[in-house]
Amino acid sequence: MNSARPLWPQIILLIVIITVCVFPFYWMVTTSLKTQIVALEAPPVWLFEPTLANYFEALFEDGVLQTLINSLIIAICTTILSLILGVPAAFALARFEFRGKKDLWFWFITNRMVSPIVLALPFFLIARNLGLLDKHVTLILIYLTFNLPIVIWIVTDQFRGIPYDLDEAARLEGASQITIMLKICLPLAMPGVAVSAIFSFIFSWNELMYGLILTRTDAKTAPAMAVSFMEGYNLPYGKIMATSTLIVIPVLIFALIASKQLVRGLTMGAVK
Amino acid sequence: MHRQVSRRTIFAFIGPAVIGLSLVGIAPLLYAVWTSLHFYNLTKLKRVEFIGLENYWKVLTDEVFWQAMGRTFFLLGTALPLQIALGLIIALVLHQPGLTLLKTLGRLSLVLPMATTYAVVGLLGQVMFNQKFGVVNQLLGGANINWIGDPNNAFFMIIFWDVWQWTPFVALVLLAGLTMVPVEIEEAARLETKSNWVLLRFVQLPFLVPGLVAVLILRTADTLKLFDMVFTLTRGGPGSSTEFISLMIQRVGFRGFDQGLASAQAVILLIITIVLAQLYIRVFYKEV
Numbered sequence: 001m002n003s004a005r006p007l008w009p010q011i012i013l014l015i016v017i018i019t020v021c022v023f024p025f026y027w028m029v030t031t032s033l034k035t036q037i038v039a040l041e042a043p044p045v046w047l048f049e050p051t052l053a054n055y056f057e058a059l060f061e062d063g064v065l066q067t068l069i070n071s072l073i074i075a076i077c078t079t080i081l082s083l084i085l086g087v088p089a090a091f092a093l094a095r096f097e098f099r100g101k102k103d104l105w106f107w108f109i110t111n112r113m114v115s116p117i118v119l120a121l122p123f124f125l126i127a128r129n130l131g132l133l134d135k136h137v138t139l140i141l142i143y144l145t146f147n148l149p150i151v152i153w154i155v156t157d158q159f160r161g162i163p164y165d166l167d168e169a170a171r172l173e174g175a176s177q178i179t180i181m182l183k184i185c186l187p188l189a190m191p192g193v194a195v196s197a198i199f200s201f202i203f204s205w206n207e208l209m210y211g212l213i214l215t216r217t218d219a220k221t222a223p224a225m226a227v228s229f230m231e232g233y234n235l236p237y238g239k240i241m242a243t244s245t246l247i248v249i250p251v252l253i254f255a256l257i258a259s260k261q262l263v264r265g266l267t268m269g270a271v272k
Numbered sequence: 273m274h275r276q277v278s279r280r281t282i283f284a285f286i287g288p289a290v291i292g293l294s295l296v297g298i299a300p301l302l303y304a305v306w307t308s309l310h311f312y313n314l315t316k317l318k319r320v321e322f323i324g325l326e327n328y329w330k331v332l333t334d335e336v337f338w339q340a341m342g343r344t345f346f347l348l349g350t351a352l353p354l355q356i357a358l359g360l361i362i363a364l365v366l367h368q369p370g371l372t373l374l375k376t377l378g379r380l381s382l383v384l385p386m387a388t389t390y391a392v393v394g395l396l397g398q399v400m401f402n403q404k405f406g407v408v409n410q411l412l413g414g415a416n417i418n419w420i421g422d423p424n425n426a427f428f429m430i431i432f433w434d435v436w437q438w439t440p441f442v443a444l445v446l447l448a449g450l451t452m453v454p455v456e457i458e459e460a461a462r463l464e465t466k467s468n469w470v471l472l473r474f475v476q477l478p479f480l481v482p483g484l485v486a487v488l489i490l491r492t493a494d495t496l497k498l499f500d501m502v503f504t505l506t507r508g509g510p511g512s513s514t515e516f517i518s519l520m521i522q523r524v525g526f527r528g529f530d531q532g533l534a535s536a537q538a539v540i541l542l543i544i545t546i547v548l549a550q551l552y553i554r555v556f557y558k559e560v
Binding site: 021022104115125142181205213 | 277281282284290292293296299300307370374377378380382383384386387388390393396400405409410440445487496499500504518538539549
């Protein structure tokens with residue numbers, strides 16, 4: 001039935017889709033390889049002699065390397081903390097019956113929808129009063145507000161898919177709930193745990209607003225650093241794009257690894 | 273299937289998450305409510321005083337606040353239909369049989385925009401839409417359009433990037449819906465009709481509805497949250513032409529230093545969000 005229709009409109013459409021998705025990345029990478037003089041040529045040039053100077057300058061002279069390390073520390077720590085807090089909570093939501101469970105679950109999920117600016121205002125004042133501005137731990141903690149709901153949702157879903165008979169058998173052998181979770185359910189739930197960890201990492205790594213408001217120099221994140229290049233008149237476009245490339249590459253790799261689960265994670269399971 | 277376990281066991285499992293999220297998610301909110309009831313200006317910290325609901329009254333009668341809110345929903349109202357229309361076309365193309373390699377490539381490239389750091393999208397916008405040496409004007413045949421400095425063009429640019437970043441998301445959600453249609457039903461329907469429209473309307477649409485509602489509500493929440501991309505691209509300008517609600521609150525609180533007023537705005541935004549979230553979860557997640 002499809003042979004009746006020519007394939008070429010489909011092929012053209014697919015090529016357009018791929019081009020539109022990929023072109024900005026192509027432009028980002030090529031701009032990052034231009035010297036300032038080439039980058040400011042009007043109209044822009046497509047063929048030029050590439051240079052890595054922007055990367056060296058950004059990384060080692062402007063301190064982008066330190067901000068990438070900060071982002072990495074913060075994203076990894078908040079992900080680990082979300083898993084430590086979220087996995088047992090997910091186990092309880094999937095396996096135990098208790099009063100207020102629905103409300104609790106609702107509250108966990110609602111956190112996903114709250115605008116960060118709502119929390120950024122009070123968090124800034126509190127952090128300032130406690131001397132916690134410009135500290136890694138402040139961002140690690142506040143990123144829990146979006147990472148914990150993600151971890152709890154995905155892992156609860158995963159735990160529910162594990163046959164209950166396995167728990168039952170272990171319990172008859174005298175295993176405690178903690179043993180059941182760690183030894184029986186967790187190994188089987190690893191795919192969900194891994195996906196939620198990837199999400200948690202991506203969201204934390206990508207975040208700008210809290211980084212902008214809650215850090216200055218010591219704990220400055222990479223996106224906040226990229227934005228701070230935007231001051232003044234003669235913008236260093238090559239360096240800005242080099243920094244952007246360094247920020248984006250790790251997330252793209254992670255996203256491609258988790259691409260099959262991406263929709264499920266972004267809709268918090270509404271679509272599988 | 274569920275088992276009764278002791279309260280202590282339940283608390284041991286779920287308590288840490290509840291306490292953790294309360295400390296970072298609820299305590300600050302209570303503090304924001306407290307701040308919103310005070311005159312609290314970062315440049316006049318000696319003069320923090322209780323003023324009751326005055327900040328709320330100011331917000332509710334503030335034209336600028338409601339304009340920002342209206343602008344936010346206007347963005348949603350223009351970008352979302354585009355995302356759904358384009359997303360549906362992409363999903364239908366990817367759902368067709370054949371051309372496996374090209375389609376796999378297409379699906380993978382759809383993942384890229386969604387994962388891109390929002391701030392980087394804004395920076396890319398600055399570079400690509402620059403009036404003088406931007407590639408967009410070049411591709412438009414050497415046009416001399418001032419994208420960032422003109423209010424209407426700047427708004428269009430925000431729509432463009434929002435559509436670029438989130439159409440793939442809509443497409444993949446709808447594609448997931450299309451693959452839920454049982455093959456036998458789709459084939460039986462194809463024998464009955466040659467019209468793709470009839471097929472879409474009567475056979476495939478019912479399977480797309482859950483995804484569409486999810487998209488609607490998530491895009492609503494994300495538009496209310498929208499900050500990073502716009503901040504790096506236009507900072508809300510020129511004038512206030514791209515100042516969406518989260519940007520406005522940030523400006524009042526951190527560039528205008530009026531934490532009291534900004535907190536009142538934030539509390540009102542929170543109430544709107546919770547109402548929408550209630551709706552969201554009532555409709556979708558009947559689980560637990």
